[in-house]
Amino acid sequence: MLSIRNLSKTFSSAGEPAHVLRGVNLDLKAGERVALTGESGSGKSTLLHLIAGLDAADGGTIRLEDVEVTNLSDAGRAALRRDRIGLVFQQFNLIPSLSVADNLAFQARIAGRHDAAWMKELIERLGLGPLLKRYPEQLSGGQQQRIAIGRALATKPSLLLADEPTGNLDEATAEDVLALTRDLVARTGCGFLMVTHSMHLAGTLDRHLTLHAGRIA
């Protein structure tokens, strides 16, 4: 489903080129759950951003199902994110001025794929029923991250990308949130690629990859 070949990315830091990714190759099947670890600055987040089309690669290819991501324009990449990818960030990135219910439905509405029955199931599974009318600032970190996961899965994406989704949560909450995510990913059958620093959480997924010096070790 996801196929990455020879992916490279270089940033300029204080006038010096920093080769963050140096020919990354990666394959991910539908329904597969993969953890990506690596030391700080190894390029984990950069790889996730390139897959999501948030940034453009310098070389190599990324193919998601039948789409060549690296060939897409800005608008094409936006459409890809909207229709086929779910994104979860460490900082939750909820919209503070929208209620929980509106935040959950947010991406699905933008994609024009709002499914009331699926939304109801998501709310139930994520335990967000009593919180729907609240605003993000009134919730705990765990609750906010559950909303972010619900929002990402509301469109039933082909691929769920999570960048340190438990980085701001305590250990017990992190376990809960990840368990919920695994269940929902299994329910939708989408691929799941998670960047994490936690070896323990990485071990709970199907496969564990490590990024080192810009390459998959």
Added chain:
Amino acid sequence: MRRALWILAVLLSHWRRHKMQFATLLVGLIAATALWSGVQAINQQARSAYDRAAATFGGTRTAMLVAPNATTFSQDLFVKLRRAGWPVSPALEGRVQINGRSVRLLGIEPVTLPVEIGNAPRLGASDLGSFVAPPGQTLVARETLRDLQETEGAAPPISNGARLPPLRVLPQLVPEVLVVDIGVAQRLLNKPDQLSRLLIGKPKSKPAPLASIVGDQLQLIEPTAETELERLTDSFHLNLTAFGLLSFFVGLFIVNSAVGLAFEQRLPMLRTLRACGASARLVNTVLVVELVALALVAGLIGLVCGYFIAAALLPDVAASLRGLYGAQIPGQLSLRPEWWLAGIGISIAGALVAATTSLIKAIRMPVLTTAQPRAWQQRQRRWLILQSCAAGVVFALALLLLRYGESLIAGFGVLAALMLGAALILPALLELLLLAGQWTARRPLALWFWADSRQQLSGLSLALMALLLALAVNVGVSTMVETFSRTFIGWLNGRLAADVYISASDNAQGTAIRNWLKERSDVQAVLSGGRAEVQLQGQPVELFGLPDHALYHERWPLLEAAPRAWTRLVPGNAAFISEQLSRRLNVRVGDVVEVPAPSGSWELDIVGIYADYGNPRGQLTVNVAALIRQFPQTPQTRIGLIVPREKIPGLIAALQKQFALGDRSVADQATVKAESIRIFNRTFAVTSALNAFTLGVAGIALFTSLLTLANSRLPQLAPLWAIGITRPRLAAIELTKTLSVALFTSLLAVPLGLLVAWCLIAIVNVKAFGWRLPFHVFPLQLIELVTVALLASLLAALLPVIRLARMQPASLVKVFANER
């Protein structure tokens, strides 16, 4: 479409959670639109009144024939021209007095009146008979009927005892004019077979040359696009427009501040929208749509407010225009559709201009930009340098305009550049001051005070710029008005030399009054004056006849004079010239002016220049006896009297009783002076109101900036609270910080304001009105204005500070929580 609407709903949800910020944005737009539209409404009202005047039965919008050196000519010339195929129509003009009020009487001949006379009120076929056939009709504007205290259908008497035909209201007619049939006008004005001008229609075929029919007895005057009144009042309207523009920009400061802050706060939202698949193009389009929609709503509210502002100011503006230029502006506001459209347009354009920086940032924002609210603070130093460079360029432009600019527009350009440069350099100056404070601080809290003030500066700088501009304009205009007021009163005391002023209805009454006065022992001197009108270099100029009396020598103020100026005036070959006319004609003391008189050219040596404030027309003052010799038709109806103070009331009462003179026809010096000062004060009432509005808007700008900044300042304040500084103390420190930067700004506004006053006095007034005032500084007034600015700042800072003082500890604790 649904996607766009959903994104719009998401963007709008921000305002639901930030109601005060939303109110700020709307208040800014409403204030900007209201003040600008209000001023434009007044200008439009005045200009449409000028148009009416110009188009009234042969105003300056119609080609016409006039006698070159006389006010009237024989009706035979009209007959000759008609026979030769010239499509001319006769008109006779003069003044009559009704109920003590002088009104213009215009006689027309409706049958031959050219159809091309612009938008002149037309007489219907059915009305034509009643207008021409005895007793005829007197057409009058509704406001004139009201001013004359008459009713429709009445036939009021004029001063010579004759009666006007019955009055009939013609709504489109210009005020202060009565229109009658030409025959009636000749009878009422006692000018049988005489005409003032011939209006020219479109000829069907080319008629014989004018000179071959009437020789040089008549002169062709081509129609002009701009009337004399429009030229005279241009500067007044430009002044108003400049004020409107300033208020508009101060309003936009608020909008810019609100939009900028909203953008910074919405950065994470925009990033999330993009991350969730909304394209940059769609998000940016919706951002613009949102702004335009808000501007539309605010523009409509602003227009309604602008209408009320204009309606409130119009009576004073009308009084000013009447007092300064003799222009008649209806007191009731009537607005055209283009005013509404222009108002909405300016609101949308203003909103887009104010939001340009934010919109460009949004367009250029890479989706991966980390959300950094108020990240622009970090670029403060670079901005300060850039702004200071821009200020330098603008100041250089001001100097160039000052050196090489000749027009009134260039004068306003100097003012605008001066103020823009000062606003741009303000943050850098404040930064230097605060940095100096930080260097001298020793105690930790004091150090934090200065450092935090510097950090806060970027968020407050726009509001402080607005305060600087508003206060500088207040200082400048108040100084100019006060200078003018004192100069004017001093000048008036000199000019109003006589103790009693009489205006007789005609020469016969004038002679009778003079003869009667000779018998009165309480009258020490009778000073008869006279006025005539001539054209000099195409401009109307008033010849003012002054009697030879020692009182004038002692009290009449002269700005410049040749030796023995008063003595040289007596024989009749010398004149004083008003300051504005001397500038217009570029004439100095020692030059010679040739005045066209009925008997030929009258050469006058210029022996003095005098101030003539408030007179839109140029004036030459000559000896009255010489004036009457050169212009025998000069009405001798103006009489001044020297009377012991205690005998004035008795004499006035006796005059009124003997000659049935109204209050308008006889008045003592104190009454005339009080009336002049009243007119003067009304002239500047509009300026004062706009001054107050501008300062008020600047106060709102400061208030809204402080309020919107208050929330984002919690991370700076919470650590101090955590280490043991109480909330009330924190609030007091915040208040002190705001007041200190406001005080610095106000103190910088004082020299800037004085510079503005100098520009107004030395450049704008000279170019606009033709007179130069002495420059004075009024320290008490400056202290008063700075105090008002500080009070406004105190009021603006109060609400955020009270909120901080009462803030729940939980809100401050949140700053330290990860789960904010």
